[in-house]
Amino acid sequence: MNLIEVKSGKKISGKIKKLTEKQVIKLKGNRKFQFDWSKESKNEVYALEEKGTTEILGLCSIIYEQKELRIHLNLIDLIKERIN
Secondary structure, eight states: OEEEOTTTOOEEEEEEEEEOHHHHHTTTTOTTSSSOGGGGTTSEEEEEEETTSOOEEEEEEEEEETTTTEEEEEEEEEOHHHHO
């Protein structure tokens, strides 16, 4: 997946990765993000990473609403360095 950094116009190759519950819990106290992602550990959490690195550029939390046959995008966040 190709991404473009808005500030610089730099092209970044990225990938999406599903995080395990343990990986989400380890995000507790991570000051790179606006939210306490450990609170999302029971939901499906996906990370957007720069390809070739383990640097997480962004996260999103998804909840499947089975009764309503829909997917709820519960939370989305980018690392602070990329939005400031």
